[in-house]
Amino acid sequence: MMLHFTKMHGLGNDFMVVDLVTQRARLDSERIRALADRRFGIGFDQLLLVEPPSRPDMDFRYRIFNADGSEVENCGNGARCFARFVLDQRLTARREIAVQTAGGNLVLKVAEDGRVRVDMGAPRFAPGDIPLTADDERHAYTLDVDGEAVTMDALSMGNPHAVIDVDNVDQAPVSTLGPRIEAHPRFPRRVNVGFMEVVSRQSVRLRVFERGVGETLACGTGACAAVVSGIRRGLLDQHVDVTLPGGTLSIEWAGPGQSVIMTGPAERVFDGRIVI
Numbered sequence: 001m002m003l004h005f006t007k008m009h010g011l012g013n014d015f016m017v018v019d020l021v022t023q024r025a026r027l028d029s030e031r032i033r034a035l036a037d038r039r040f041g042i043g044f045d046q047l048l049l050v051e052p053p054s055r056p057d058m059d060f061r062y063r064i065f066n067a068d069g070s071e072v073e074n075c076g077n078g079a080r081c082f083a084r085f086v087l088d089q090r091l092t093a094r095r096e097i098a099v100q101t102a103g104g105n106l107v108l109k110v111a112e113d114g115r116v117r118v119d120m121g122a123p124r125f126a127p128g129d130i131p132l133t134a135d136d137e138r139h140a141y142t143l144d145v146d147g148e149a150v151t152m153d154a155l156s157m158g159n160p161h162a163v164i165d166v167d168n169v170d171q172a173p174v175s176t177l178g179p180r181i182e183a184h185p186r187f188p189r190r191v192n193v194g195f196m197e198v199v200s201r202q203s204v205r206l207r208v209f210e211r212g213v214g215e216t217l218a219c220g221t222g223a224c225a226a227v228v229s230g231i232r233r234g235l236l237d238q239h240v241d242v243t244l245p246g247g248t249l250s251i252e253w254a255g256p257g258q259s260v261i262m263t264g265p266a267e268r269v270f271d272g273r274i275v276i
């Protein structure tokens with residue numbers, strides 16, 4: 001069968017977006033891995049599926065799969081692309097869109113200039129919610145990584161994140177430490193690993209080794225997690241610009257129990273169709 005799709009990106013974190021409101025398809029993890037391949041397939045960091053909601057008070061259901069075929073709970077850059085996609089495809093005329101994800105419900109607002117503002121929900125810190133194996137909740141955990149003691153914060157933005165402070169993000173050990181922490185046994189569902197350089201109280205630089213993908217040019221939930229970690233440790237103010245290799249996101253957080261607000265761009269690259 002022929003499947004229509006759209007290639008999109010948010011700051012270079014790229015997506016294959018498929019409308020399953022007007023089309024039908026079953027994509028298993030083997031098929032997703034093949035489609036994600038940058039040489040033999042279409043190539044993407046995540047696959048986003050747009051589906052009808054299962055609740056009358058929601059506009060859509062939005063499912064997210066990493067390039068390794070694993071289904072995940074949340075994707076910040078994907079949420080912005082999702083919002084642009086459903087408007088561009090005329091699947092809705094609303095500029096404020098309520099969506100169900102595996103990590104909870106989100107509200108997305110598309111501004112006149114095309115930027116998208118997303119209420120990402122409140123971060124969670126309890127080790128069991130991340131999930132992280134730890135006796136109690138802390139701002140700093142020490143992880144034994146092959147005999148090396150690594151200090152990190154950890155929290156959930158619907159999906160799991162570790163945040164490590166570095167002096168210079170350009171020299172951060174993203175490709176060496178990232179995969180070892182991603183698969184560390186203390187994170188039973190694996191983890192996204194962010195390396196954060198604090199530039200000022202309103203500005204950080206960040207690189208993220210994403211679970212199920214590797215280092216990406218940007219990670220929206222990773223940006224939220226880094227800012228939340230910096231704010232709760234007293235390092236950052238309430239509004240922070242996060243500069244990632246692919247560009248800059250604006251993140252706001254008013255403190256525990258409050259939603260994190262992420263604002264940034266979402267770009268359409270091309271439309272295509274593929275026989276599956």
Ligand SMILES: N[C@@H](CCC[C@H](N)C(=O)O)C(=O)O
Binds near residue numbers: 013072075078212216
């Ligand atoms: N790129 C995303 C995060 C995608 C999911 C992540 N790799 C995970 O496994 O949790 C973002 O922009 O947030």
